[in-house]
Amino acid sequence: MKINASLVKLSVACLLLGVAGCKQEHLNGVKSNPDVKVYLPDSEKPNGLVDVMAGSSLKVDSAKSTVNFSIPVYRGGESNFETLTVDVSTDNSTIAGLITAGTLPANTVVLDPADYTLDTKDTVMLDNNIMKGKITPKIKIASLSKYDGKVAALGIKIANSSKQEVNTDMNKAIIYFNAADLIDAITPKTNLIDNTKWQIYHRGDGVTFKVNTDGSVLATGGNWGQQGIVQPVEVRANKKYKIDMTVAGSGATDCWFEVYVGQAVPSEASDYADGGTRIALNTWNGCGKSPFNGLLSSISCAGSGNVVSFPTSGTAYVLIRSGGSTLGTTGIKITNIDFRRVN
Structure with a gap:
């Protein structure tokens, strides 16, 4: 196992100086490659699949009537902490194959572009010693009913970093969700009776x-x-x-x-x-x-x-x-x- 020399030096310095709260300047990066690259940590999951209903990133924007999910973007390395941007796009090319292989349910469909918005660029910056960004697909709540009884999927891809290169082995992820479960999660259990409609x-x-x-x-x-x-x-x-x-x-x-x-x-x-x-x-x-x-x-x-x-x-x-x-x-x-x- 290769030991990061800078981390050893930092640890020794902290012990010798006895400085309370000495914090290592180590950034989350690609575990298998010491090179500084930009990547999607969710790509490490099997087939890059992210069940967004199983996480905690779901947020409802009542003002814009969307339900939003967060896909993190990281940049590895221990220096050169300048802010960068990456291009963001959809890439649904592997979804059909995952359905055929049974990895995704047979009732999986690709989200219609008319039913969501996705910013075409994401900013990655230093935050608590981590170079990170956040891609946020925004699904239109009014469109969810058309997917009822189905699983909806959307492929995300990053490319063209403005500084360090993108790791092309870890630049894709696929978010998916059971539409019925999502509708239930965001629909408040309120009284459906409207006294003006009798x-x-x-x-x-x-x-x-x-x-x-x-x-x-x-x-x-x-x-x-x-x-x-x-x-x-x-x-x-x-x-x-x-x-x-x-x-x-x-x-x-x-x-x-x-x-x-x-x-x-x-x-x-x-x-x-x-x-x-x-x-x-x-x-x-x-x-x-x-x-x-x-x-x-x-x-x-x-x-x-x-x-x-x-x-x-x-x-x-x-x-x-x-x-x-x-x-x-x-x-x-x-x-x-x-x-x-x-x-």
Whole structure:
């Protein structure tokens, strides 16, 4: 093993002088070659592949609606610490072969140039005794949905250093990510209900649903009529979502109050049934007859439960309906309607 003479001299000097905090001026460089060169440390990984979801470089730029990744650039050596630049470009030439060999998943696709930005130059400068830079591919968040269900890959290459040469054996890397995992990572688990998007679902006279400006909803009437509200929400495949709300009333008679979440498009020509009742009041089953005020999930005595999932991504519909003899003297007031992803 070859020992770096300058490091030995520095260590001896530190011991003889006893200077506290004496810091070696050794820069991260190519381990197999003492020559001063510029390189991508990620190129040392097998096939230069970088699973960006497994690291900590992911940053979301909310102002520009991009998700950004960091690819470090190093320059080896122990002297001549002048700032330099390197050209940055894409190089996807090996991706197809890696897919064929099974090194990358069969559903891997190359990122479309329209879906990201990449600066064409990177600056490498001295930072804490390391000559380093940072390449930052910026993926447009609005474009991620087109890659859902796929792995996206992007090859990065450096060339033409303004000072020391680029190590051509370590000048390429390939970042890749599972698009569904990235979408999940950057999508906040917020309430998907928009109180301005409720539409009346009319199935018969006698019951009236009124959406108030504060987001609350009041269902009144009876006379064996039926009405409800519905709105579309965007969901992702095989993820769990939870629906809940607060309901309050004086007590109903021969009445049902049901919540559905399904992907079939509702029609006023027939009762909605996709996915079945999720949570409900049902006076025949024993809930909703006496005064109530609380979370529907706690009061409910019918339905399959308020956690749902969907086989495909796309539009689902939250539908709330009620009907029967009478919804009670005060009707049924609905507040805090909440539908959100929970995993």
